[in-house]
Amino acid sequence: MNFSLSAIPDIKFGPHAFDDIAALAKPLCGNGKAAIVMDSFLANSGLGEKLASLLRMEGIAAEIFSDFAGEPKLSHVRKAGAAAKGKSLVIGVGGGSALDIAKIAACTAASGEDPMFYALAANPLPHNPLKKIMVPTTAGTGSETSATNIFAGPEGKKLWIWGAETKADLVILDPALTVSLPANMTAWCGIDAFIHAFEASTNRNANPAGKLFGHEGMRLIAANLVRAVTEPADLAARGNVLLGSCYGGVAIDNCGTAIAHNISHAMAGLAPIHHGHATALGFEVSLPWLVAADTDNLKEAASALGLRSAADIPPFVTRLMDDCDVIRSLPNAFATFSAVDLAREMRAAENQPMRRSTAREVTDADIDIFAAAIMKLNKGN
Numbered sequence: 001m002n003f004s005l006s007a008i009p010d011i012k013f014g015p016h017a018f019d020d021i022a023a024l025a026k027p028l029c030g031n032g033k034a035a036i037v038m039d040s041f042l043a044n045s046g047l048g049e050k051l052a053s054l055l056r057m058e059g060i061a062a063e064i065f066s067d068f069a070g071e072p073k074l075s076h077v078r079k080a081g082a083a084a085k086g087k088s089l090v091i092g093v094g095g096g097s098a099l100d101i102a103k104i105a106a107c108t109a110a111s112g113e114d115p116m117f118y119a120l121a122a123n124p125l126p127h128n129p130l131k132k133i134m135v136p137t138t139a140g141t142g143s144e145t146s147a148t149n150i151f152a153g154p155e156g157k158k159l160w161i162w163g164a165e166t167k168a169d170l171v172i173l174d175p176a177l178t179v180s181l182p183a184n185m186t187a188w189c190g191i192d193a194f195i196h197a198f199e200a201s202t203n204r205n206a207n208p209a210g211k212l213f214g215h216e217g218m219r220l221i222a223a224n225l226v227r228a229v230t231e232p233a234d235l236a237a238r239g240n241v242l243l244g245s246c247y248g249g250v251a252i253d254n255c256g257t258a259i260a261h262n263i264s265h266a267m268a269g270l271a272p273i274h275h276g277h278a279t280a281l282g283f284e285v286s287l288p289w290l291v292a293a294d295t296d297n298l299k300e301a302a303s304a305l306g307l308r309s310a311a312d313i314p315p316f317v318t319r320l321m322d323d324c325d326v327i328r329s330l331p332n333a334f335a336t337f338s339a340v341d342l343a344r345e346m347r348a349a350e351n352q353p354m355r356r357s358t359a360r361e362v363t364d365a366d367i368d369i370f371a372a373a374i375m376k377l378n379k380g381n
Helices: 017-028 040-044 047-057 074-084 096-111 183-202 208-230 235-255 259-270 275-291 296-304 310-323 332-336 339-346 349-357 364-375
Strands: 010-013 033-037 061-065 089-094 131-136 148-152 158-162 170-173
Touching: 010 017, 010 235, 017 047, 017 089, 017 131, 017 170, 033 047, 033 074, 033 096, 040 047, 047 061, 047 089, 061 074, 074 096, 074 148, 089 096, 096 131, 096 148, 131 235, 158 259, 158 349, 170 235, 183 208, 183 235, 183 259, 183 275, 183 296, 183 310, 208 235, 208 296, 208 310, 259 275, 259 339, 259 349, 259 364, 275 310, 275 364, 296 310, 339 349, 339 364
Parallel strands: 010 170, 033 061, 033 089, 089 131, 131 170
Antiparallel strands: 148 158
8 A cells, every 4th residue: 555644743742731832932933923813712711811921921922813713714714814914923722613723824824815715725825834833722623733624615614725834833732721621522522533533544545654543542532531521630531532632633634534524514514513513423323334334444443442343333432422421412503404404515515525535435325314314313303
């Protein structure tokens, strides 16, 4: 097999590693001006001002952009790019949304182009993006190591900007920053990270390098997620899940995702839903169908989890979701939609790469079955 392993950013891991960020930022911030990208909740928590103060002590003037919440939208990315204009460093702090916005802003601020100029690889990214430091405060997306960045376009559909130019120059993994994450968010993000590691290890693009990170990511998350949910102050458990999420990000950066993400991206095209929650629902619905393929990659994934066969994976995942109290219902916003609507989104052009990479051929009939199973989770059905 021929394959390549894409570049992995410099990573600093450890409890309270965040406290060293200013000294680490100084050599990356050529003109002494930085943009901090974090959502309004984090900014209001005081973390933004703490970071700005640390940077000032190293002679770096920082502007905080926090005019967003929830999933990234085109307006958020445009405003972040404007805030980053004239800076030499962008620091993204938060969940995958904040990190994706920060990485895109570092490119558009350098080039002066609109984010839509780069959407769906319409044009090459600039070769001289601003320097980037990514600090995840959730253990889920793995965006800190990924070259893929997701945002909602002008019609509300998820679009992506992909390229090595969007990757971080430095990643800081500090489990202490994840302690305040609520239990349901910890569970949703952790399951999403597990699915990243699993899908990258088992889809058609899987390769030895991706599986190296994917298998270890699965092991770390499966062994520690329940404790991270139920004992939020356990930094060892939090750290292992955060590291597992990072490894999952490396794995999908090299091998991509599959059918569970096709379903979750399609769900987001209909109504607002947390990405990790949507992906967990899509994963549980499609997994029994997937493991029937019983490929070597699926067998290896089962072995990495200490299971006897691929057939043991679905009940293992269901137990993990049960132990993390993952709810199996959709937000009220889905009540006006049908399985036909969801199936249409699953067939949309932007979701086809995930469909094609799945270990089994995903037929239109399969899509209809998955869509029907998801929409049965609507409250009142």
